[in-house]
Amino acid sequence: MKVGLFIPCYVDQFYPSAAIASLELLEKYGVEVDYPMDQTCCGQPMANSGYEHYGKDAGELFMKNFGDFEYIVAPSGSCTLHVKEHLLSHDGTGPKIYELCEFLTDVLQVSEIHASFPHRVGFHSSCHGLRGLHLAKPSEIVGKDFNKPVSLLEKINGLELVKLDRKDECCGFGGTFAVFEEGISVQMGKDRLADHLDKGVEVITAADMSCLMHLEGLLKREKSSVKIMHIAEILNGNPIHS
Amino acid sequence: MAENRTHAEAAEEFLKDEERTHWHDDTLWHVRTKRDTAAQKLPEWEVLRENASQIKEYVLSHLDELLIQFENNATANGVTVIWAKNAQEHNDHVYRILQENHVKNLVKSKSILTEECGLNHFLEAKGYDVVDTDLGERIIQFNHQVPSHIVMPAIHLKKKEIGDIFHKHLGTDAGADDPQYLTEAARLHLREKFIQANAAITGVNFGIAETGGFVVCTNEGNADMGTHLADIHIACMGIEKLIPRAADLGVYLRLLARSATGQSITNYNSHFHRPSPGKKMYIILVDNGRTEQLGREDFRNSLKCIRCGACMNTCPIYRRSSGFSYGSTVPGPIGSILSPGIDLKKHSTLPFASTLCGSCSDVCPVKINIHEQLYKWRQVIAKEGNPEPAKKWAMKLAGKVLGNPTLYNIMGKSARTALKLSPNSLIYTRFNAWGKKRDLPEVPKESFKEWYKKNRTND
């Protein structure tokens, strides 16, 4: 099986380890991964700020790079959702995009993960993946519980997942919201962290690096020893960040 | 209030008191939790939501016919039906009715519509003492405030503050804040007002086209108390409050109370059909921008709202900035999609007071796609003149760089290099809102793309 790997711009620039882990993880499962070298960004930062039109070039470039794939995989729920809703066709033709975890659970249907991670971990449910891509059942919705990323984490040896008080409250990143509504964004981030820290986590993980970048920024400012890691790094068997 | 401030500025003010912010957040989260528990008890919850949404879809696409049907049936029942194009007309009608009937004292149960129309101020200026009889509304009326929440108007006040207000206005013991004691005092005070009232104003939760009847939901029974004692009942109703049939009511009543407070049913769902002998009943049907909203394809289904307040309780931004930070009659997520339709310029920052987390849309009992409408308002606002030029420039530049791989690679590298070389004093300035309380990510030695070139060149 061949997939096009989409690495969002900020992951490419600031979190290459998450991207490498995503690539290696897919390769481990025998997927033939192609990474188009001319890719940049899907245009979401502009669009969510009201400037869909400024994101047009990025969107067109995305389609130039990925238009011919059957499957596109991205280690970010948020970017995946944007591409799905705004760039790809909705009539069943053209490429299909999957967030990394749902690609593993739904397409590859992995039953085992050979990795160990003997640490206390908090999972942050990023909103766009949760409510947009339905990676899990949101707490507002009545129905059968499921959580695709967590179902993967549960397959990891030694990993101890903590139970949060508010299992899927937003962290307050929200793209340019983080800057233009700085006060609320920071307060939301602090509150989210407190929920994790109360439970004694060593690592906070998520399927979206953007939320983690925001939480990491707060942790580092407080000189906390708690680490953030993209879920791909844990699934790939990477050790805890030093 | 927050009229001239951006949402962020107003929020900043609220956030200064971190302890209060936590208290406000916890209080509303508690209501959200109660809602969850109540909803989980109904396995058919999602079907109910879908039905409620579809029925309102029907209402919105047949509003003209249903309104006429409602008017005809209500008129046949002996109710006087009056149409008001806007807030001014609505207020004028109320005033005229009061004058014609020589009303001296009036009581009012909760109605967000009359807040929207500024009825209290209007009547006060004409010399009337409008007594709000909903406990929360009475509290904020004493305190010269407007509601900070559409279901719990005084939710921003702590018990002790309410005790102080009552002490000042009702002569309760200084420092007393026992809810039972305070409620008892309010009850005595309001009973007196009920007995004196010649007219009672209520809102309308549901108008039933098929019967011409309408339903008012209160937890305190204050709408009944007012209307039963007074000779004149004026019901103020937004034109979107219709449902086609009495049989549809069950869908909404089951959803409304559970979504609003987690109760399985509101304490008093009062059905009104016709005036008692010798009394008069009026319904004022108010448009005030609703027809215009109906004409906006992307935003029309915001009119499905049944004003349960659940989107406020669940909103992480509302909970941490309070209703006043929105500077609009209806605050929170639903307010942020309704208010720009009323005054785009004044409310231009509201659609940005969201992370687009989508919790509001998932909690909404009539399935309004609130967060998608927030996104759409952002596009409208950016086109029609964003008041924040810095943002526009940043986005335009970002669009250019991200639309061009060569530029992106160069910029990415130089930004990383600049970040690495710059001393912190240069990075963490007051112009860097990210860095006020957060560190920037550590700069890696190479981008993924650079790594890939080295490690997977033959692929």
Ligand code: SF4
């Ligand atoms: S938009 Fe939905 S959740 Fe919000 S108040 Fe209206 S009905 Fe309730």
